[in-house]
Amino acid sequence: MVLITLEGIDGSGKSTLFAALQRDLADLSPVFTREPGATWIGDQVRRAIAEEVDPVTEALLFAADHAAHLDAVIRPALAEGKIVISDRYTDSRYAYQWATLEGVLPDPLAWLRQVHAGWTVPPDHTLLLVLPVEVALSRKKHAGKREHFEEAALLERVQEHYLRLAGEEPYRFMVVDAEIGEEELASFAEGVVRDWCGSSRSRHRR
Ligand code: TYD
Numbered sequence: 692m693v694l695i696t697l698e699g700i701d702g703s704g705k706s707t708l709f710a711a712l713q714r715d716l717a718d719l720s721p722v723f724t725r726e727p728g729a730t731w732i733g734d735q736v737r738r739a740i741a742e743e744v745d746p747v748t749e750a751l752l753f754a755a756d757h758a759a760h761l762d763a764v765i766r767p768a769l770a771e772g773k774i775v776i777s778d779r780y781t782d783s784r785y786a787y788q789w790a791t792l793e794g795v796l797p798d799p800l801a802w803l804r805q806v807h808a809g810w811t812v813p814p815d816h817t818l819l820l821v822l823p824v825e826v827a828l829s830r831k832k833h834a835g836k837r838e839h840f841e842e843a844a845l846l847e848r849v850q851e852h853y854l855r856l857a858g859e860e861p862y863r864f865m866v867v868d869a870e871i872g873e874e875e876l877a878s879f880a881e882g883v884v885r886d887w888c889g890s891s892r893s894r895h896r897r
Contacts (some may be wrong), residue, residue, distance in 0.1 A: 692768075692770075692771075692774070692775075692885060693701060693774050693775070693815045693816070693888055694765065694769060694775045694777070694813075694814045694815050694816075694817065695774070695775065695776045695777070695810060695812040695814065695816045695817070695818070695884060695887060695888075696776075696777045696780035696781075696782065696816075696817045697709055697776070697777070697778050697779070697818050697820070698780070698781070698782045698783060698817055698818070698819045698853060699819060699822075699853070699869060700719065700785070700820075700822075700824065700827050700829030700846045700849050700853070701828075701831060701838070701846065702822075702828055702829075702830040702831040702839050702841070702846075703736065703820040703821070703822055703869045704778075704820060704822075704830070704869050704876065705778060705820055705829055706778065707873060708818075708820070708876055708877060708880055709723070709725075709776075709778040709794075710774060710872075711873070711874075711876075711877035711880070711881075712720070712877070712880060712881065712884065715877060715878075715881045716884060716885075717847040717889060719885075719890060720778045721773065721775065721863070722764065722768040722773050722774070722775045722776070723776050723778075724760070724764050724765070724768075724775065724776070724777050724778070725775075725777060725778040725779060726753075726757060726760055726777060726778070726779040726783060727756045727761065727779070728738070728756070729756075729759075729764050730756065730760055731759075731796075731855065732752070732755050732756045732757055732759045732761050733756050733760075733891075735752060735755075735756075736752045736753055736755075738754045738895045739752050740838055740839070740840075741838075743839055743894055745793050746788070746791040746792050747792070747795065747796075748789070749788070749791065750784065750788040750792060750803065750806070751806070753783075753784050753788065754806050754807065755803070757780075757781065757784070757811065758810065759792065760777075761811065761812055765777070765812055766812065769812070769818060773783060774888050776884070777814075779815055780817075780846040780854065781807060781813070781814070782813055782814075782817060782856055783863070784803055784807070784853075785800060785803055785804070785835065785852065785856055786850075786852040786868060787840060787849050787852075788850075788851045789803060789848075789852045790845055790848040790849050790852060799889075804871065808871065812885050813861065815861055815863070815886045815887070816863060816865070816884075817857075817864050817865070817868060818864075818865050818880055818883065818884075819853055819854075819857055819863040819864050819865065819866045819867065820867055820869035821850065821853070821854070821866055821868060821869055821875075822848045822849050822868070822869040823833070823870075824843050824850060824868050825841030825843065826870060827846065827869075828843060828846070842871075842891045843891055847888070851880075852879055854862045854866070858881060859862075865883055867879065867880065
């Protein structure tokens with residue numbers, strides 16, 4: 692059992708990579724899941740994002756979604772010995788809500804960690820996609836109405852937070868340049884995930 696998470700700012704190509712891993716790692720039968728939205732609480736989170744509720748409410752809804760996600764998906768899958776790959780997880784809260792709670796709470800990261808303490812399941816490994824914010828936003832340009840997270844200044848802060856989190860736990864994070872080509876990124880990520888799972892890629896090469 693191993694818990695792997697994918698993280699990165701909006702427009703980092705995380706969802707495309709997630710789809711590629713679903714295709715390329717099928718032989719390992721991982722459980723693919725996501726935050727927010729793996730349970731009905733995720734619908735309430737999306738409503739809160741759309742209605743731009745106050746940042747503490749929003750943070751607690753993301754945390755509630757995480758608790759339900761652990762209960763419904765993560766813990767049962769790990770108990771069955773499965774590999775679990777989640778598109779966003781706790782580090783999304785630590786990076787994004789650290790930014791949205793700056794100026795609202797004296798120490799947002801400490802507060803967020805306290806909110807998760809005692810019940811969350813820390814990831815074993817995390818793939819963090821990094822790229823210039825302007826490139827990420829240009830990828831989002833034609834994708835309809837922007838969520839309030841998709842603003843350059845906020846995403847700069849979020850990405851700084853991600854990199855600080857990665858700096859604190861270098862053994863957990865693999866930081867990847869998200870500007871390399873889609874297929875190159877998918878192939879690299881596949882290799883990294885197989886290493887983490889103790890599965891050799893050569894046997895499974897397409
Ligand atoms: P999502 O629709 O999954 O966006 P993406 O496709 O970029 O992953 O997530 C919606 C937004 O919610 C996204 O901007 C990131 C943000 N978010 C947080 O702010 N905190 C969190 O804990 C999570 C899971 C997501």
